[in-house]
Amino acid sequence: MSRTDRSDRPDSTDRSDRAERLEWTGRSDRADRPTRTDRAQLILVGGVVVAFALVALVLLLNTALFAENVATRGLGPGPDRAADHAAFADRAAGRVLRQEERVEYVSWADAEANATDGLRRIGAAVRTREFSEHGAVATMEPDAVRPGAALVQNDTGGFRSAGGTANWTLADSTGGIRNYTMTVDADGTSSPANATDAFTVRIEGGSEVWEAYVYASGSGTVIVNVTGETCESDSSVATVDWTRGTLDGCTFPFATDGSGRALSGPYDVAYLNGDEAEGTYHLVVRNRTTDDVETQHFGDPGTATLPRRYHTVYAVRLAVGYEGSSVDYDTHVRAAPGEPENTSPAS
């Protein structure tokens, strides 16, 4: 009796086991019991293995999620901040040098000390800001300050030397020329039949010589003629940028080699027929030696003589460093505002 009950019980709590339904020897207890035990084991083991597989799958998907998360993080702001810091140092040094140019320094020592102090003050401010805001150490330290001379005529007049010479050399074998601008007034400028008789700006770099003829047109404008290519001003007063080669938005090739790069130095700068035109000019030349500038043609620093020369900084080299959590960077930045593009810097 009890045997029959035992065999019946699983039938009543049928687990929809297919094998169970196939059973037609219901009363054969002895054979039935071990069969069910075996089947249950098989399914149990299968279930456990599938469960483990599912856990493994979940772990894998979690890993994939982590990878996607890492993918969205990028490199962090470190490298960009380092690049920004170097670019800032470049701009700051350029501004300091432009500011320096406005001050007519009588001695080179004053010019150098002021530029160095200014850059050090900016460096200290940047260092404090970067450290407090981003926990990074940002440094900029003047590494080399190159002496220069500003040659200016800031009142309209003929392009003659201080002694009145019309054909004269401003600088001889100078290391560089930057920020060379000129205004030419058509009213005081001649318009000769032959361009070579006009006021001429002559730059010699290496073995190449470039000459630009500047003269007035019949309609009261100014024309710059370089090897046949001409640019005409919009009004009677023209602003010429000799380092960039532009006149009122018109560009002309000047002092470049065949591939458009700036001529390699040293450079000579000369004016020919200086009494054929009137205007102002400003340029900074790099002093490689003390006699680069033809000082006898200029008024001394601090005098009212025109044209006049005074001391300034030609270029500055900064040692720039940036050390953050993921980036470590040190480089050098050289600033010489208004220098022709593609100049190969003569240290």
Added chain:
Amino acid sequence: MTRDDTGSSGRAFDRPGSPGDRGVSFTLGYVLTVAIALVLVTGVLFTVGEVVRDERDEVIRGEAAVVGDQTAAAVMAVDRLAGRDAGSNATVSLDLPDRLADQAYTVSLRTDGGDTFVVVRTRSPSVVVSTPLRTRLPVTEATVAGSRVRAVYRGDDGTLTLRGGER
């Protein structure tokens, strides 16, 4: 009479009374049941195993691609930073996963002709993912173990490369 009792010869055969018939049928049925169950369960296990394996390969491939992209980005960041001045020194450190789906991996910087690649490689399963990149500065080939990877430029050497370990 017996015929009447049983109704038909078929019923007499079906009835679970004949010991010889039961013995044969039961053994057959048992073996069949176990065999079918075994085949089914084995099939399920095999399929699940395949799915997990495929998924693992796919995950490793995906992670390797992410690691390759990050390393390439770091190398190009160093290229940009160091390109400013030939005497620059630049290092960008990366914090990458220790393992890819529990597999150790290596990160390499490789050049092939004029092309540069970051190659991420695991041994088992063998997965190789390469990410192309472009640099202006010359590159020195290097292979480092995963996790801590640094993209480095030293002005003295004049080349970009990868280094491992802490900085």
